[in-house]
Amino acid sequence: xxxxxxxxxxxxxxxxxxxxxxxxxxxxxxxxxxxxxxxxxxxxxxxxxxxxxxxxxxxxxxxxxxxxxxxxxxxxxxxxxxxxxxxxxxxxxxxxxxxxxxxxxxxxxxxxxxxxxxxxxxxxxxxxxxxxxxxxxxxxxxxxxxxxxxxxxxxxxxxxxxxxxxxxxxxxxxxxxxxxxxxxxxxxxxxxxxxxxxxxxxxxxxxxxxxxxxxxxxxx
Numbered sequence: 001x002x003x004x005x006x007x008x009x010x011x012x013x014x015x016x017x018x019x020x021x022x023x024x025x026x027x028x029x030x031x032x033x034x035x036x037x038x039x040x041x042x043x044x045x046x047x048x049x050x051x052x053x054x055x056x057x058x059x060x061x062x063x064x065x066x067x068x069x070x071x072x073x074x075x076x077x078x079x080x081x082x083x084x085x086x087x088x089x090x091x092x093x094x095x096x097x098x099x100x101x102x103x104x105x106x107x108x109x110x111x112x113x114x115x116x117x118x119x120x121x122x123x124x125x126x127x128x129x130x131x132x133x134x135x136x137x138x139x140x141x142x143x144x145x146x147x148x149x150x151x152x153x154x155x156x157x158x159x160x161x162x163x164x165x166x167x168x169x170x171x172x173x174x175x176x177x178x179x180x181x182x183x184x185x186x187x188x189x190x191x192x193x194x195x196x197x198x199x200x201x202x203x204x205x206x207x208x209x210x211x212x213x214x215x216x217x218x219x220x
Contacts, residue, residue: 005060009216011213012120012211012212012213013211013212013213014034014209014211015030015034015209015210015211016031016209016211016212017207017208017209017210020208021212022211023188024175024212025097028215029212029213029214029215030212030213030214030215031210031211031212032189032210032211032212032213033208033209033210034187034209034210034211035187035188035189035209036187036188036195036206036207036208036209037184037185037186037187037188037192037206037207037208037209038184038185038186038187038188038198038199038201038203038206038207039150039182039183039184039185039203039205039206039207040174040182040183040184040185040201040202040203041181041182041183041204042151042174042177042178042180042181042182042183043178043181044202044204045170045171045174045183046171046174046175046178048119048171052134052202053202055200056167056171056200056201059163059164059166059167059168060164060167060168060171061164062163062164063162063163063164063165063166063167063168064164066164067133067162067165069133069134070131070132070133070138070165070168070190071131071132072129072130072131072168072169072172072173073129073130073131073132074128074129074130075118075121075128075129075130075140075142079130079137079140080118080119081136082130083118083130083137083140083157084114084115084118085157086137086138086139086140086157087114087157089106089159089160090158090159090160091108091111093160093161094107094160101196102131102159106189106191110155113155114157115153117141117142117154117155118140118142119144120121121193124144125142125144126143126154127142127143127144127145128140128141128142129141129142129169129172129173129176131158131165131169133162138158138159138162138165139156139157139158139159139162139165139166139169140156140157141153141155141156141170141173142154142155142156143171144174145177145180145210146184147179148180149181149182150180150181150183150184151174151177151180151182151183151184151185152183152184152185153170153173153174153184153186154186155186156169156170156173159194170201178210180206185198185201185203187209
């Protein structure tokens with residue numbers, strides 16, 4: 001990696017779980033916290049009971065009342081162009097709302113990740129769903145089963161002007177995977193706006209994820 005990267009100091013291994021750190025430390029690697037990852041009880045995400053989920057329930061119910069034609073459906077390759085157009089609209093809205101340069105760069109970088117997932121979902125073992133309102137594609141989400149207990153929600157995009165759609169899509173996607181006890185919603189990339197949204201769903205566990213790298217005076 002050092003040979004390939006112009007800046008040698010950026011060579012690193014990302015997303016190392018805490019339990020694997022001793023293995024790398026024994027070889028001379030040093031570590032730094034990258035981000036927290038978010039784990040939720042599936043039952044809680046489906047039922048949204050109690051005051052802690054009052055705002056989520058309200059957003060979901062308001063969406064259902066306002067958009068009775070909304071339907072969640074399996075993703076089909078014919079949905080690709082509509083999903084990519086939605087992503088661009090979503091990206092522009094997010095850029096307009098947040099001036100953080102790191103976040104904006106990540107939005108641009110994620111474009112290729114979304115395209116890859118959308119185009120190769122079967123080969124990657126991803127489960128995809130889209131939401132259509134009056135026939136118009138307004139949201140999509142993809143994930144994959146990590147094991148018999150955990151389902152990972154990899155990414156989600158919803159129309160920026162449709163209130164309650166994000167809560168509707170996430171809840172219904174979790175409902176489909178009620179057989180999995182836990183929902184893993186990935187990380188926050190160290191960004192406060194993403195952190196705030198993910199904390200608002202009351203995770204049952206926060207999982208630290210680390211980057212490991214060799215000091216610059218180490219060549220092997």
